Amino acid sequence: MKRRHIEEKIVKTLMVLSFCLVGGSLGFILITVIVKGLPALTLAMLTQTPKGGFYLGKEGGILNAIVGSLYLAGGGTLIAMIFSLPMALYLQTYGQRSIWSNYVRISLDVLWGIPSIVYGAFGFTIMLALGMRASLLGGILVLALLELPIMTRAMDEVIRLVPRELEQAAYALGATQLESALHVVVRQMLPGIVTAILLAFGRGIGDAASVLFVAGYTDRLPTSLLRPVASLPLAVFFQLGTPFPEVRARAYASALVLTFIILGVSLCSRWISGRLGKFTIK
Amino acid sequence: MDAHIQVRNLNAHYGNSHALKDVNLEIPRGQITVIMGPSGCGKTTLLKTFNRFLELNDDTKLTGQVLIDGQDIYSPGVDVTEIRKRTGLLAQRPFPLPMSIYDNVAYGLRIHSMCKKRELDGKVRHYLESAGLWTEVKDRLHAPASGLSIGQQQRLCLARGLAIEPEILLGDEPTSALDPISAQHIEQRLLELKQEYTIVMVTHILRQARRLADYVIFMYLGEVVEAGPAHEVFEHPKQERTCAYLEGQF
Numbered sequence: 001m002k003r004r005h006i007e008e009k010i011v012k013t014l015m016v017l018s019f020c021l022v023g024g025s026l027g028f029i030l031i032t033v034i035v036k037g038l039p040a041l042t043l044a045m046l047t048q049t050p051k052g053g054f055y056l057g058k059e060g061g062i063l064n065a066i067v068g069s070l071y072l073a074g075g076g077t078l079i080a081m082i083f084s085l086p087m088a089l090y091l092q093t094y095g096q097r098s099i100w101s102n103y104v105r106i107s108l109d110v111l112w113g114i115p116s117i118v119y120g121a122f123g124f125t126i127m128l129a130l131g132m133r134a135s136l137l138g139g140i141l142v143l144a145l146l147e148l149p150i151m152t153r154a155m156d157e158v159i160r161l162v163p164r165e166l167e168q169a170a171y172a173l174g175a176t177q178l179e180s181a182l183h184v185v186v187r188q189m190l191p192g193i194v195t196a197i198l199l200a201f202g203r204g205i206g207d208a209a210s211v212l213f214v215a216g217y218t219d220r221l222p223t224s225l226l227r228p229v230a231s232l233p234l235a236v237f238f239q240l241g242t243p244f245p246e247v248r249a250r251a252y253a254s255a256l257v258l259t260f261i262i263l264g265v266s267l268c269s270r271w272i273s274g275r276l277g278k279f280t281i282k
Numbered sequence: 283m284d285a286h287i288q289v290r291n292l293n294a295h296y297g298n299s300h301a302l303k304d305v306n307l308e309i310p311r312g313q314i315t316v317i318m319g320p321s322g323c324g325k326t327t328l329l330k331t332f333n334r335f336l337e338l339n340d341d342t343k344l345t346g347q348v349l350i351d352g353q354d355i356y357s358p359g360v361d362v363t364e365i366r367k368r369t370g371l372l373a374q375r376p377f378p379l380p381m382s383i384y385d386n387v388a389y390g391l392r393i394h395s396m397c398k399k400r401e402l403d404g405k406v407r408h409y410l411e412s413a414g415l416w417t418e419v420k421d422r423l424h425a426p427a428s429g430l431s432i433g434q435q436q437r438l439c440l441a442r443g444l445a446i447e448p449e450i451l452l453g454d455e456p457t458s459a460l461d462p463i464s465a466q467h468i469e470q471r472l473l474e475l476k477q478e479y480t481i482v483m484v485t486h487i488l489r490q491a492r493r494l495a496d497y498v499i500f501m502y503l504g505e506v507v508e509a510g511p512a513h514e515v516f517e518h519p520k521q522e523r524t525c526a527y528l529e530g531q532f
Contacts, residue, residue, distance in 0.1 A: 168338060169377040169439070173390040173446055174367035183389070188380040279380045279426045 033259055037252030045253055050219040055239070057246035060219075062254050065235035068222050069258070071136060072215060072231055073205035076143025080151050080204075081197055083144075088155035089181045093167070105156070111149035117209035119146050124213035136222050136229040139215025146210050147200035154199055158192030159185060166281060188280055191273035198269035202262050208233030232258040286311035286450065286480040287332060292346035294327055294336060301327045303504040305346070313496035314472060314481045316512075318488065320532055324504040325484040329452055332482065333369040334362050350450070367394060370443030372456035372468075372483075376435035378427035379442075383410075383419050386427050386438055390446035405445065413441035414471055433464025440471060451475065453483030457490070469494060488528070492516060500524050 048061035087104070095101035123142035132138060162185050170180035186193065208231070216228030217238070232254055239251035285308035294302035302324050309315045317325045330336040331348055334355060347354050355365045367390075379386050387406045391397055397405055406423070410416040415437040419430070427438055436456065443451065453472070457465035472481055472494060485491050491498065495512040500521075508515055508524045519525045526532060 163377065165373060165375065165377045166379070168335065169373070169379060170389075171335070171338065172333065172366055172369075172371035172373075173393070173442065174363040175393055176363055179393055183393075184379055279382065279428065281378060281380050281428045 030259070033252055033256045036249060037254075037256035040246070040249035040253040041256055045250065046257070049221060054219070055242060055247060057244045062230075062232070062235050062250070062257070064219055064221050064230040065232045065254065066257060066261075068136075068215075068218075068230040069205050069232040069261075071222055072139045072143055072211060072229060073201055075136075075140035076147055076204045077151075077197060077201045079140065079144035080147040080200055083148060084151040084155055084196075084200075085186075085193070087152050088159055089185065091152075091156050092159040092162070093177055093181045093185065105153070108149040108153050108156075112153060115209070116146055116207045117212075120210040120213045123210070127214060133226070134214055134216030134228045135224075135226045136215060137225040139211045139229060139231070140225075142210050142214045143204040143207070146207060147204045150203055151196050151200035154196035155189075155193055158189050158196060161192070162188050163281075191277040191280065194272050194276060195269050198265050202265060205265075206233060206258065206262060208237055232261075283308060284311045285309060286351065287482070288347075288349040288352075289328075289331075290347040290349070292328075292331060292348065293344070294324075294331065295343040296327075296339070297341045301504055302331070305506050307499065307506060307509055309480065309482060309499075310497050311480050312476060312478075314476050314483065314494050315497040315499065316491045316495035317482065317484045317499045317501060318486065318491045319501035319507075319527070321486060322503075323501040325486075325501055326454055328499075328501065329454055329482065329484050332450065332452055333366050333371060335371075367446050368448050369450045369452055370440075370446060370448040370479075372436065372440055372443060372451065372453040374455045375459045376432060376439045378430070378435050378438055381427065382424045383427050383430070383438060384423040387441050387445050390442060394446060396447070409441040409445045410438075412444050412471075412475070413437045414467060415441055431464075433460050433467060436460055436464065436468060437471070440468070444475075449480060451479045451481045451483075453481065455484055455486065457485075458487075488530075500527060502527070 042061075044059070045061040046066070047063055048059070049064045050062070051058065051060035054060035091101045091104060095104070119142050123138060123145070127134070127138050166184060166188060167180050170184045175183070211231050212234065215231060217230050217234050218228045219230070220227075222229040235254045236251050236258070239247050239254060242248065287307075287309040289305050289307040289309075292302055292305040293300070305328065317328060319325050327336065331344065332350075332355075336342050336344060344356070348356060350365070350368065354360070379389055381389070384406055387409050388402055391402065391405060407416060407420075410419065415434060418434060419425075419438075422429075427435065430438060436459075451472075457468050460468065469490070472483070475481065476496070483494070492512075497510070498512045498515040499509040500507045500515065500519075500523075502523055508519060508521045515524065516528065519528060
């Protein structure tokens with residue numbers, strides 16, 4: 001066999017191996033969570049808040065954490081979105097040629113790399129200075145900060161793919177830059193933008209460290225922006241740390257719920273992207 | 283000659299390269315003017331100065347004047363979107379907007395608030411008919427424009443361009459990406475449309491230039507070598523370089 005054919009074989013084998021590694025890890029995680037968590041996943045787990053003695057293995061559920069996590073990540077994603085979309089559009093349409101937009105990109109990349117515990121600590125410091133307590137609002141704001149760089153850079157990359165000619169087609173009709181950005185660029189890239197938003201949502205809902213200080217934890221359902229709120233990652237964390245096997249099984253059940261939420265969000269995003277991509281120009 | 287577009291001492295630079303050299307021209311109203319010449323001679327650059335598209339590129343510099351109906355389109359205070367509304371563009375490759383066939387045509391009408399909502403259907407139909415596309419799409423007006431063939435897409439782009447009611451139609455090798463039959467369709471449309479519009483198109487296909495042109499501009503290396511009525515330039519070129527080009531020497 002010639003050398004180039006051998007090279008081809010080696011590279012192909014490496015690709016298959018790396019796929020197995022990724023696919024295998026995902027499968028292994030899912031199996032672990034399902035095997036250990038499914039038996040403990042009762043209806044009560046999903047529909048009740050912790051009762052007295054819940055953390056010792058008695059009655060109750062994690063509804064507080066499910067609702068809390070959805071509120072936190074939903075709010076954070078919404079706020080991040082309000083800033084991300086204009087920023088990404090600015091970077092690609094108006095600021096395309098400026099050095100300034102390069103600095104913005106570098107800053108965002110650095111922010112992306114900062115560990116989430118640092119965001120948490122940063123938020124906590126500010127809240128202390130303002131005299132605020134751990135609260136849903138604090139958690140939402142810190143998650144928005146955490147998600148902002150991810151969402152903006154993901155949208156930025158997606159919008160970069162819009163052919164220049166498509167924008168120019170709108171300009172040729174007398175559209176302004178804003179009209180071209182909103183009517184043409186956003187429409188063309190809607191599937192990608194939705195994916196970027198849900199990617200950030202997934203990151204936000206799964207993060208424990210950033211909400212640890214700023215959102216706190218509570219056994220009640222969230223009723224006010226200014227009260228502490230529970231979250232699923234922390235529910236997993238607290239339950240896993242107990243010596244009782246029933247409670248540890250519930251930790252896996254909570255992890256299973258979180259995994260299913262993220263899985264559901266991913267599937268939703270695929271479906272929505274497919275629907276929205278109907279008008280996309282290829 | 284009734285000049286619709288006048289170009290005076292126009293010079294364009296891309297970075298260090300001098301793309302248009304001291305261009306002076308008059309483009310007649312209500313005729314098809316063809317800009318021809320070998321590739322890289324500045325045809326497209328010249329065309330792009332008529333709708334101020336040149337400034338969309340990085341690092342370009344333009345001096346001189348372009349007058350449409352006597353108004354300098356580069357003078358400060360001129361609204362660039364207004365200029366582009368007066369000049370429809372057919373690009374080399376059709377790029378429909380990411381919306382339905384109907385919305386593509388209605389888009390320009392909507393952003394310029396050019397007609398009332400109930401008149402919209404009629405207008406869309408009218409311009410699709412002018413572009414010769416109506417019969418092919420009348421049953422799927424709300425289907426995505428991306429589902430059309432390339433030739434149909436180019437006619438959709440023509441309809442979309444006509445809908446903003448321009449005075450001038452610019453074509454940048456509008457048939458170069460099309461199959462021969464679709465190209466013929468477009469040429470046919472242009473011949474019909476010259477009654478109402480001033481058409482300026484760039485081509486490097488000599489036979490196409492002969493078929494369509496009423497007025498011809500021959501460019502070479504950024505300069506206008508010769509310009510005049512088509513029959514004169516084709517039958518009795520005054521410049522040696524025009525002769526050489528028409529005989530296919532470069």
